Amino acid sequence: MRYLLRRGGFFLLTLWAALTLNFFLPRLMPGSPLQALRDRTHNKLSPAALQELLTSYGFKPDENLAVQYVDYLGNMVTGHWGVSIGGSLGVPVTTIIGEALPWTLGLVGVTTVLAFLLGSLIGTVAGWKRGGRLDAVLPPVFVITSALPYFWIALLMILVFSVWTGGALPSDFNYETGLQPAFTGEFIGSVLRHAVLPSATILITSIGGWILTMRNNMITTLAEDYVRMGRAKGLSGRQIMLGYAARNAFLPNLSGFAMSLGFVIAGSILVEYVFNYPGLGYLLYNSVQNVDYPLMQALFMLFTVAVLVAVLACDLATVWLDPRARAKG
Amino acid sequence: MTVLPAPRIRARGGVWTAVRHNRKAMAGLILLVLFCLVAAWPGLFTSVDDPNALAYAPALQPSWDHPLGTTSLGQDIYAQLVHGTRESLVIALVAGLFATVLSVLVGVSAAYLGGIVDDILSMLTNVVLVIPAFPLIIILAKYAGQGTLGVMLFVLVITGWSYGANQLRAQALSLRNRDFLEAARVRGERRIYIIVFEALPTMTSLIVANFLGAALYSVLSAAGLQFLGLGDPNSSSWGTMLYWSQNQQALLSGIPLWALAPGLCVALLGTSFALINYAFDEIGNPALRPVRRQRVRRS
Numbered sequence: 121m122r123y124l125l126r127r128g129g130f131f132l133l134t135l136w137a138a139l140t141l142n143f144f145l146p147r148l149m150p151g152s153p154l155q156a157l158r159d160r161t162h163n164k165l166s167p168a169a170l171q172e173l174l175t176s177y178g179f180k181p182d183e184n185l186a187v188q189y190v191d192y193l194g195n196m197v198t199g200h201w202g203v204s205i206g207g208s209l210g211v212p213v214t215t216i217i218g219e220a221l222p223w224t225l226g227l228v229g230v231t232t233v234l235a236f237l238l239g240s241l242i243g244t245v246a247g248w249k250r251g252g253r254l255d256a257v258l259p260p261v262f263v264i265t266s267a268l269p270y271f272w273i274a275l276l277m278i279l280v281f282s283v284w285t286g287g288a289l290p291s292d293f294n295y296e297t298g299l300q301p302a303f304t305g306e307f308i309g310s311v312l313r314h315a316v317l318p319s320a321t322i323l324i325t326s327i328g329g330w331i332l333t334m335r336n337n338m339i340t341t342l343a344e345d346y347v348r349m350g351r352a353k354g355l356s357g358r359q360i361m362l363g364y365a366a367r368n369a370f371l372p373n374l375s376g377f378a379m380s381l382g383f384v385i386a387g388s389i390l391v392e393y394v395f396n397y398p399g400l401g402y403l404l405y406n407s408v409q410n411v412d413y414p415l416m417q418a419l420f421m422l423f424t425v426a427v428l429v430a431v432l433a434c435d436l437a438t439v440w441l442d443p444r445a446r447a448k449g
Numbered sequence: 450m451t452v453l454p455a456p457r458i459r460a461r462g463g464v465w466t467a468v469r470h471n472r473k474a475m476a477g478l479i480l481l482v483l484f485c486l487v488a489a490w491p492g493l494f495t496s497v498d499d500p501n502a503l504a505y506a507p508a509l510q511p512s513w514d515h516p517l518g519t520t521s522l523g524q525d526i527y528a529q530l531v532h533g534t535r536e537s538l539v540i541a542l543v544a545g546l547f548a549t550v551l552s553v554l555v556g557v558s559a560a561y562l563g564g565i566v567d568d569i570l571s572m573l574t575n576v577v578l579v580i581p582a583f584p585l586i587i588i589l590a591k592y593a594g595q596g597t598l599g600v601m602l603f604v605l606v607i608t609g610w611s612y613g614a615n616q617l618r619a620q621a622l623s624l625r626n627r628d629f630l631e632a633a634r635v636r637g638e639r640r641i642y643i644i645v646f647e648a649l650p651t652m653t654s655l656i657v658a659n660f661l662g663a664a665l666y667s668v669l670s671a672a673g674l675q676f677l678g679l680g681d682p683n684s685s686s687w688g689t690m691l692y693w694s695q696n697q698q699a700l701l702s703g704i705p706l707w708a709l710a711p712g713l714c715v716a717l718l719g720t721s722f723a724l725i726n727y728a729f730d731e732i733g734n735p736a737l738r739p740v741r742r743q744r745v746r747r748s
Binding site: 130133134137138141145146259260263264266267268269270271272275276278279283332336379381382383385386389390393394404405408409411416419420423424426427428431 | 473575576578580581583584585587588589592669672673677678691701713715716719720723724
């Protein structure tokens with residue numbers, strides 16, 4: 121119980137730090153949102169209207185900084201994220217994010233979890249069959265793939281499977297333009313076809329890390345006495361591999377998963393940008409290009425929350441999988 | 450000084466021998482040295498002095514004069530590649546170095562000072578570790594105006610130190626109660642001496658691994674940042690080349706080399722860091738080394 125409380129405290133502290141960073145960055149850096157907004161609207165709106173727009177997202181330059189700060193924290197926590205001052209002027213930030221979120225969850229979320237599970241499984245087998253054919257080939261190959269830039273793989277994919285094949289697989293957007301989103305076979309097929317290249321990119325670049333760490337963990341675990349004990353008891357190879365070795369070797373991987381989510385987010389921004397995929401990453405890129413402060417702030421907070429939730433979830437999973445962690449807490 | 454020079458030289462010789470006998474490490478090292486040569490003397494590898502000048506006919510196919518062809522703006526791709534090496538390498542090494550210094554400072558002092566200082570420092574480390582770095586880098590680079598080299602280095606260092614600090618703290622904690630440090634303490638050495646001359650040398654391999662990891666992170670992040678157009682578009686680096694090639698739709702207009710070549714260079718530089726890093730893991734932990742085939746056939 122104390123353990124859970126400590127984790128909860130950490131969650132709140134990190135969230136607060138991210139929000140605070142979010143608040144003070146634009147105020148410390150050169151360039152003002154007012155000026156950006158004026159450029160954006162080509163001086164068509166009156167200064168009063170501009171002022172009002174800014175106020176709605178908590179930017180009140182005349183107010184005391186401390187008051188602004190408290191207001192801002194309250195607004196962020198209660199979901200009052202203001203309206204966009206970028207490309208889609210005046211649209212609430214929550215609406216914009218709501219449209220992009222499912223695409224990112226579907227593409228990046230599913231692919232990441234798949235890469236993690238698949239990578240851990242391959243790593244388990246590679247570490248178990250030490251010196252086998254799989255183990256001889258995999259490590260060098262995946263040391264290299266984990267050092268490849270996401271966007272370069274994406275470009276390569278587009279070149280090979282889209283440009284050279286004369287557009288066999290689509291290389292941009294999330295579904296065929298002109299289709300109406302609906303539960304029809306045509307629409308779902310189109311969505312899946314558009315997801316093939318981006319998700320393959322994410323899979324290729326992220327799976328290597330999981331395979332390598334899992335393999336190395338397996339090798340360390342297989343040298344433990346309890347594995348020899350399992351052998352002595354006459355358990356089958358599969359039982360020892362999964363129940364004895366992999367279960368223990370998996371634990372560090374699990375806590376690594378949450379930590380690596382930051383890299384996944386980085387990769388997804390670049391992949392979504394290359395494929396013009398209208399998810400959160402592409403949205404962040406656009407909001408940065410358009411100096412859309414409210415959208416930027418909300419997105420950055422969302423990304424932080426996503427990582428934090430993953431960290432918490434992995435903590436809980438560790439407690440569930442590892443009796444030692446349960447006893448300690 | 451109480452530290453004898455002899456064992457150190459032997460230790461370094463040991464590392465060198467280990468690196469020489471590890472094929473992964475050698476491959477990575479050769480790649481890295483090659484890139485360093487190109488970065489130091491670009492004039493040796495190409496006769497073009499100003500790679501960004503629009504000096505040639507646009508979109509030429511590869512030929513003897515232009516080994517990789519020209520861009521759709523009329524620049525020699527190979528010359529751009531050669532001249533871009535320096536900035537990309539400098540970003541990797543300098544950002545990697547400063548990030549490592551920061552993680553040593555934070556991680557080791559957290560472990561040795563203990564108490565409230567440790568609590569604060571490790572809390573700070575964990576918070577920075579969890580906050581997603583790349584969106585933060587993008588936002589920082591945007592707020593700071595045009596992403597000059599200095600801005601780029603700053604954001605990479607700020608976001609790149611936390612992982613190493615965490616690891617170094619753990620290692621330093623496990624070292625803290627070892628006998629040789631206790632001996633130094635009993636000898637009456639000052640705390641700073643114990644940390645710098647007794648504890649740090651034993652952590653060398655982890656520090657090197659962290660440097661390589663931070664350098665890899667910096668290469669990839671910097672290239673991504675420049676690719677998105679948040680760098681200085683007039684600089685010559687691989688990321689800037691990628692930005693312009695994307696900007697001019699190189700893939701669709703039949704000049705794929707414009708995008709592929711700089712990306713490959715980023716990938717190769719990253720690979721060289723990753724290979725050396727992995728080899729260091731193998732050297733430090735012999736269990737991970739590849740098994741020879743004969744030994745596998747047990748019966």
